[in-house]
Amino acid sequence: MNSVLFGIASAASLGVADFMARFSSRALGATLTYAVVLLIGVITSSVWIAVSGERLIWTPVGCALAIVHGLSVAAMCMLLYAGLARGPVAIVAPIVAAHPAFVLVVNVAMGLRPTFYQWAAMVVIILGGILIARSAEGHPQFAASDRKELRKTIIIALGACLAYVVLVTTGQASAQRIGELQTLWLGRLSGFLLVGVMLAVQRRSIAIPRAWIPFVGAQGLLDTLGYIAFLAGSTTSNPHITMVVASTFSVVTVVLAKFVLKELVSRQQWLAVAMIAAGTAVLSGSA
Numbered sequence: 001m002n003s004v005l006f007g008i009a010s011a012a013s014l015g016v017a018d019f020m021a022r023f024s025s026r027a028l029g030a031t032l033t034y035a036v037v038l039l040i041g042v043i044t045s046s047v048w049i050a051v052s053g054e055r056l057i058w059t060p061v062g063c064a065l066a067i068v069h070g071l072s073v074a075a076m077c078m079l080l081y082a083g084l085a086r087g088p089v090a091i092v093a094p095i096v097a098a099h100p101a102f103v104l105v106v107n108v109a110m111g112l113r114p115t116f117y118q119w120a121a122m123v124v125i126i127l128g129g130i131l132i133a134r135s136a137e138g139h140p141q142f143a144a145s146d147r148k149e150l151r152k153t154i155i156i157a158l159g160a161c162l163a164y165v166v167l168v169t170t171g172q173a174s175a176q177r178i179g180e181l182q183t184l185w186l187g188r189l190s191g192f193l194l195v196g197v198m199l200a201v202q203r204r205s206i207a208i209p210r211a212w213i214p215f216v217g218a219q220g221l222l223d224t225l226g227y228i229a230f231l232a233g234s235t236t237s238n239p240h241i242t243m244v245v246a247s248t249f250s251v252v253t254v255v256l257a258k259f260v261l262k263e264l265v266s267r268q269q270w271l272a273v274a275m276i277a278a279g280t281a282v283l284s285g286s287a
Contacts, residue, residue, distance in 0.1 A: 002233070002236050003233050003236045003237070003238040003239070003241035003242045003245075004241055004242075004245055006229045006230065006232050006233030006236070006242045006245075006246075007229075007230075007233055007241060007242040007243070007244070007245025007246045007248075008245055009225070009226075009229040010226045010227070010229040010230040010233065010242070010245075010246035010249070011226075011245060011246050011247070011248045011249040011251075011252060012226075012249075012252060013222045013223070013225045013226030013229065014222070014223065014226035014227075014230075014246070014249040014252075015248075015249035015250070015251070015252025015253045015256070016222050016252060016253075016256070017037075017219050017222035017223040017226060018080065018084060018249065018253045019252070019253045019256040019257065019260075020215065020218070020219040020222070021033065021080070021081045021084050021085075021219065022084045022085065022257075022261075023215070024212065024215060024216050024219060025081040025082065025084060025085035026085045027212065028208055028209075028212060028216070030078050030081035030082040030085055031078060031195060031198055031199060031202070031204075032199065032204060032206065032208065033081055033216060033219075034074065034077050034078050034081055034195055035192065035195040035196065035199055035206050036206065036208055036216050036220060037077070037216065037219060037220040037223050038074065038188055038191050038192040038195060038220075039192055039206070039220070040216075040217060040220030040221060040223075040224065041184070041188035041191075041192075041220060041223065041224040041227075042185070042188045042189050042192050044220075044221065044224050045181065045184050045185040045188055045224065045228075046185065048181060049181060049182075049185060052181070054179070054181050054182065056178075056182055057177070057178040057179065057182060058178075059177055059178060061177060062174050062177030062178035062182075062183075063174075063178065063186060065170045065171075065173050065174035065177065065183075066170075066171075066174040066178065066182065066183045066186035066187050066190075067186055067190045068166070068170045069166075069167050069170040069171040069174055069183060069187045070186060070187030070188060070189065070190035070191040070194075071190055071191060071194055072163050072164075072166040072167035072170060073163075073167045073171075073187055073191050073227070074190075074191030074192075074194050074195055075159075075163045076096075076160050076163035076164050076166075076167055077160075077223075078195070079156050079157075079159045079160035079163060080092070080096055080157075080160040082156055083096075083153060083156040083157045083160060086149075086152075086153050086156070091153070091154075091157070091269070092153065092156075092157045092160075094128065094250045094254065094269075094272055094273055094276055095154065095157035095158060095160075095161055096157055096160045096161045096164060096250065097247050097248065097249065097250035097251075097276055098125050098126060098128065098161055098276065099161050099162075099164040099165050099168065099247060100122075100125060100243055100244045100247045100279075100280055101122040101123075101125040101126045101279075102161070102162070102165045103165050103168050103169060103243060104118065104122050104240075105122075106165065106169055107169075107240070117282055118282075120282070121278075121279040121280070121282035122279070124275050124276075124278060124279035124282075125275070125276055125279035125280065127275060128272040128273070128274075128275035128276040128279065131268060131269075131271065131272040131275065168243055171183060171187070171227075171230070171231055171234060172231075172234040172239050172243070174186075174187075175231045175232075175234040175235050176234065176235060176239075179235070180228060180231035180232045180234065180235055181228070181231075183231050184224070184227055184228050184231055187227075188224070226246075226249075229246070230242060230243075230246050233246070244280040244281075245280065247276075247280050248276070248277050248280050250273065250276065251273055251276075251277050254269075254273055
């Protein structure tokens with residue numbers, strides 16, 4: 001039960017944070033936005049460790065996995081934020097949310113033997129992602145543009161999806177070795193250093209307009225809470241359940257896009273979202 005609750009908390013937090021990223025990324029740029037989000041994560045997790053008296057475990061493998069996890073999170077989020085800024089949300093988010101199927105493939109290679117229902121759910125999730133990608137060709141936002149822009153958006157979303165696979169597998173492995181809080185802290189710190197180097201190369205300041213501080217601050221807190229919930233679920237007896245339930249964040253993002261932005265969501269896109277949600281639900285129930 002805890003695995004499901006952690007997954008729901010992660011999906012809700014990350015879904016809202018990614019929806020907010022559409023606005024902040026367009027106004028400030030994906031790299032700068034995520035640098036601030038990571039900085040908030042570093043500060044929040046550092047204070048949390050100091051207040052809670054969390055004992056840090058410095059095992060080479062656990063710490064190395066946490067660093068790779070953090071770098072993967074940074075790469076995934078910058079790609080995701082760039083994709084969300086390009087839009088439409090209803091195409092980018094569900095493609096990224098297809099990552100549980102690929103994580104399951106990695107787990108199979110490591111010895112996991114899925115049941116028939118898990119295989120069926122994996123196929124449904126992949127088909128949902130393909131359906132979303134194909135539906136992009138008829139989206140009004142791209143109606144007047146060439147297919148280069150369309151392909152670029154889909155490639156960005158697919159890159160974010162693959163980075164998500166790496167962050168999930170390394171994050172779960174690290175949390176089981178050194179704990180979820182230390183994994184979050186090392187991950188946020190390594191990701192922030194990576195993004196900081198990128199900003200330095202671009203000669204950009206991390207300062208943001210004062211009017212955007214509350215908005216990006218809330219986005220950063222939600223992002224941090226989403227990942228701590230995911231990592232906490234990774235230390236339970238059923239980390240796969242947390243993984244697949246958390247992946248339904250795209251449903252939250254798409255619903256917000258529909259009712260807040262009034263973004264057009266076709267029946268085909270709704271079907272794809274339903275397929276992804278149903279596939280993850282089946283995986284959750286059979287994990």
